[in-house]
Amino acid sequence: MNGGHRYTIVVGVDGSPSSKEALRWAAWHAGLVDGEIVAIMAWNMPMIYNWEVPGPQDFAHSTAAALGSTLDEVLGEASAVPGRKEVAEGHPARALLDAAEEYRADLVVVGNRGHGGFTGALLGSVSQHVVQHARCPVVVVRETQQRTG
Structure with missing residues (x-):
């Protein structure tokens, strides 16, 4: 620790294979x-005019449950690495950049592709935005390819 600051890594998680690899790499590092x-x-919150959709609390609760489930799956329930879980409303890139500022992150780790978008692209829109705008180093982790035969 340096001056009371512990080395902090902000990692983006969306449940995609590359975000799970990013989480695994961040915990290892x-x-x-x-x-x-x-x-x-x-x-x-989806913008749907005149449709009944769950309230913000439902989205926040579902997201928190998905985050907890992904952390348990990737790191195990008794991970030796100290960490925090944060659920943010808004665009994922903005949430990552804001968290990096708030926690004075030394590093941001993201997967190269999340859910959606063009699967053939090298970088997704979130990882590309974070790489371009973060004030600290960024590591982009690719999904591990399964080898057959």
């Missing part, structure tokens, strides 16, 4: 440097 992770998952 945090273990090497005696750091902590802040796992962020964001949600947006």
Whole structure:
């Protein structure tokens, strides 16, 4: 620790294979440097005119449950790496950049592709935006390819 600040890694999680790899890599790196992770998952309220949709609390609750489930799946329930779970309303890139500022992150880790978008693209829109606008180093982690035969 330096001046009371623990090395902090903000990692974006959306449940996609590359975000799970990013979470795994962030936890591994945090273990090497005696750091902590802040796992962020964001949600947006859909704009649907005159339709009944669940309220913001439902979206926040569902997102928190999905984040907890992904953390348990990837890191196990008793992870040795200290960390926090954060659920944010809004665009994922903005949520990651805001968290990096709030926690004075030393590093941001994102998967190269999330859910949606063009699957053939090298970077998704969130990872590309974070790389371009973060005030700290950013690591982009690719999904591990399964080998057959």
